[in-house]
Amino acid sequence: MVDPRVTLGRLTLPNPVLVASGTFGYVREMSTFVRLDRLGGVIPKTVTARPRAGNPTPRTVETAAGMLNAIGLDNDGIDHFVAHHLPYLRTVGAPVIANIAGEDEDQFVAMAAQLGGEPGIAAIELNISCPNVSHGLDLGVDAEAVGRLVKRVRSECPLPIIAKLTPNVTNVVPIAAAAAEAGAAAVSLINTLRGMAVDWRRRRPILAYDVGGLSGPAVKPIALRMVWDVARALPELPIIGIGGIATADDALEFLVAGASAVQVGTATFYDPTAADRMVDEIASRAAEAGVRSLREIVGTLRSNRGG
Amino acid sequence: MSGTDFQGPFHRCATIVENVPVARETYRIRLADPAIAGSIRPGQFVMIRPGGDGSDDPLLGRPLALYDVVRDASGAPVAFDVVYLVIGRGTSALSRRRAGESLSIWGPLGNGFGRAPEGPAVFVAGGIGQTPFLALGRDWLQPGGPCPSATLLYGVRSADLLAGVDDFHAAGVHVEIATDDGSAGHHGFVTDLLARRLDRGERPAKVVGCGPPAMLAALARLTERHGLDCDVSLENHMACGFGACFSCVAPIRQPDGSADLRRVCVEGPVFPARGVVWS
Ligand SMILES: Cc1cc2nc3c(=O)[nH]c(=O)nc-3n(C[C@H](O)[C@H](O)[C@H](O)COP(=O)(O)OP(=O)(O)OC[C@H]3O[C@@H](n4cnc5c(N)ncnc54)[C@H](O)[C@@H]3O)c2cc1C
Ligand SMILES: Cc1cc2nc3c(=O)[nH]c(=O)nc-3n(C[C@H](O)[C@H](O)[C@H](O)COP(=O)(O)O)c2cc1C
Ligand code: FES
Numbered sequence: 001m002v003d004p005r006v007t008l009g010r011l012t013l014p015n016p017v018l019v020a021s022g023t024f025g026y027v028r029e030m031s032t033f034v035r036l037d038r039l040g041g042v043i044p045k046t047v048t049a050r051p052r053a054g055n056p057t058p059r060t061v062e063t064a065a066g067m068l069n070a071i072g073l074d075n076d077g078i079d080h081f082v083a084h085h086l087p088y089l090r091t092v093g094a095p096v097i098a099n100i101a102g103e104d105e106d107q108f109v110a111m112a113a114q115l116g117g118e119p120g121i122a123a124i125e126l127n128i129s130c131p132n133v134s135h136g137l138d139l140g141v142d143a144e145a146v147g148r149l150v151k152r153v154r155s156e157c158p159l160p161i162i163a164k165l166t167p168n169v170t171n172v173v174p175i176a177a178a179a180a181e182a183g184a185a186a187v188s189l190i191n192t193l194r195g196m197a198v199d200w201r202r203r204r205p206i207l208a209y210d211v212g213g214l215s216g217p218a219v220k221p222i223a224l225r226m227v228w229d230v231a232r233a234l235p236e237l238p239i240i241g242i243g244g245i246a247t248a249d250d251a252l253e254f255l256v257a258g259a260s261a262v263q264v265g266t267a268t269f270y271d272p273t274a275a276d277r278m279v280d281e282i283a284s285r286a287a288e289a290g291v292r293s294l295r296e297i298v299g300t301l302r303s304n305r306g307g
Numbered sequence: 308m309s310g311t312d313f314q315g316p317f318h319r320c321a322t323i324v325e326n327v328p329v330a331r332e333t334y335r336i337r338l339a340d341p342a343i344a345g346s347i348r349p350g351q352f353v354m355i356r357p358g359g360d361g362s363d364d365p366l367l368g369r370p371l372a373l374y375d376v377v378r379d380a381s382g383a384p385v386a387f388d389v390v391y392l393v394i395g396r397g398t399s400a401l402s403r404r405r406a407g408e409s410l411s412i413w414g415p416l417g418n419g420f421g422r423a424p425e426g427p428a429v430f431v432a433g434g435i436g437q438t439p440f441l442a443l444g445r446d447w448l449q450p451g452g453p454c455p456s457a458t459l460l461y462g463v464r465s466a467d468l469l470a471g472v473d474d475f476h477a478a479g480v481h482v483e484i485a486t487d488d489g490s491a492g493h494h495g496f497v498t499d500l501l502a503r504r505l506d507r508g509e510r511p512a513k514v515v516g517c518g519p520p521a522m523l524a525a526l527a528r529l530t531e532r533h534g535l536d537c538d539v540s541l542e543n544h545m546a547c548g549f550g551a552c553f554s555c556v557a558p559i560r561q562p563d564g565s566a567d568l569r570r571v572c573v574e575g576p577v578f579p580a581r582g583v584v585w586s
Contacts, residue, residue, distance in 0.1 A: 022552075029550035029573070033318055033413070045553070053568055060546045060554040062367050062396075067546060071553045074568060216366060246363075269547040270356060270367050272413055273318045 020265035037093030066216030070209035090120035116157035129166030147178035160185035220244030231258020248281030353414030426512025433518025462497025
């Protein structure tokens with residue numbers, strides 16, 4: 001038997017399989033496909049301070065081994081989330097990690113404070129990396145701003161704070177370091193990569209928003225490399241790996257590269273029971289390899305260059 | 308959702324019984340799956356991954372409507388049919404799948420059509436939009452039911468794209484055809500066929516439409532002008548089909564009069580024509 005539990009700072013999860021924000025609806029949509037109480041945790045779609053209509057359609061398009069999305073944080077706002085979705089989320093039997101996005105620091109802090117007062121939430125994930133909403137500079141690309149934000153959120157919210165980082169930077173390590181320094185319980189990486197798809201005959205981008213975020217199997221090598229970069233530079237900082245994870249082997253690759261847990265994203269769209277199956281498959285794959293506890297393999301990847 | 312034992316939607320690996328051409332660039336695929344066949348209703352759809360046997364290329368599923376349920380000698384549902392037109396990578400990959408291969412599918416999805424009307428029904432289809440109406444015709448024309456007759460007004464670009472006309476006849480649905488090029492039936496829009504009937508004073512108890520957005524918008528205007536009850540089935544682009552991704556939204560009028568973007572895969576694909584905000 002493999003001990004499947006994993007830890008992210010003071011947060012202990014029953015197993016490393018979480019589901020990524022924006023790819024699992026508000027969780028109830030998935031209840032016929034996935035035994036929710038078996039998951040390591042659920043992360044509902046990003047909630048914002050006020051309702052947002054999101055972007056016009058087409059909002060998604062398939063690309064080689066992946067997809068682009070520009071949903072635009074379509075949601076009914078935090079009050080609706082608390083009144084309508086949270087009561088259900090409390091019943092699913094898996095740790096609930098709420099994901100929030102503010103238009104500025106104050107909004108993030110106010111939302112985190114509001115959710116910090118609600119029972120039944122295990123942690124807050126800060127979406128500081130959504131490429132589909134433009135309000136000036138993307139907060140998540142600025143290490144100083146990320147550090148300041150995490151610090152302020154922590155002072156107003158007692159829950160563990162997870163900073164979800166963007167891959168759309170030249171070096172993610174200083175940003176992860178700033179989050180860690182400010183007391184983030186973990187960082188999750190990666191969010192989607194900015195990209196586009198073109199219909200040259202119509203001389204138009206395919207997405208109504210022109211550009212979108214790339215996800216799916218195509219991004220997995222980039223996500224693995226970023227997890228490894230951060231794990232090597234900041235060995236004490238718990239990491240949640242995200243990006244193209246669709247099988248138990250994918251998840252185990254992220255664990256050895258340095259992630260303590262993973263999130264299944266786009267795979268749910270094309271394999272709706274993927275996260276459910278992954279829970280057992282990770283344990284049996286690990287057992288086959290003689291592993292006794294998933295914790296013991298986190299970050300065990302060794303460099304071929306003698307590192 | 309008939310009965311209380313419905314547990315779906317289901318995620319299945321279904322075996323292809325056959326995948327045969329039925330018109331130009333149009334195929335009928337039969338998938339053996341008693342669970343979906345036994346619970347899917349007219350107007351609902353399934354997502355099918357076109358790669359087959361676990362292939363990840365193409366990556367996402369494609370939404371396709373129920374065409375017909377296949378029963379064994381005892382009447383038990385054992386398989387279902389989908390009829391599809393080859394459009395791009397996904398449907399073209401699907402057309403290359405062979406009997407005996409397996410496909411990853413999930414369904415039944417969406418709301419489906421409502422109850423049979425108390426009077427004659429008219430189905431208005433553009434392009435490949437006829438597919439949901441065979442199962443609907445069978446359902447609404449059940450002997451002893453309130454709906455005495457159903458007519459399919461079926462418009463395509465050209466006669467060689469007509470798919471399944473004999474199936475509709477066999478199910479007792481009258482068929483009237485329109486083509487853009489005049490190669491069969493009325494030379495012009497399918498909505499002309501309905502307008503002509505309404506001008507003659509016909510009053511169907513229910514009109515249902517499926518097809519390109521411009522056709523559906525014209526149908527919505529026409530039926531509204533005549534004060535007729537009309538539902539439409541929308542074909543928005545989808546990534547998941549079960550409400551998780553928010554790709555498929557359409558502007559739908561809410562009870563308070565405002566328009567809100569709603570997920571076509573869970574709240575639709577069937578909406579009252581009056582409720583859709585046509586752009
Ligand atoms: C509820 C519903 C029921 C449908 N039923 C049928 C049916 O019974 N028979 C049939 O032939 N077609 C049906 N369609 C349309 C069918 O889904 C598309 O033709 C198909 O997805 C095209 O995929 P592709 O990869 O071949 O085309 P591409 O153009 O290469 O597809 C690219 C992307 O766009 C999406 N897409 C393209 N056209 C459409 C469209 N018209 N509607 C929705 N998504 C689209 C694809 O799913 C894919 O993700 C239905 C659509 C919906 C939403
Ligand atoms: C359709 C779609 C919507 C998404 N919405 C959100 C969101 O609301 N908030 C968020 O933090 N990430 C969102 N993401 C990003 C995912 O959570 C994940 O970080 C990313 O897709 C990479 O993982 P994947 O390759 O496994 O999908 C979204 C991704 C997709 C494909
Ligand atoms: S297709 Fe994913 S929400 Fe409708």
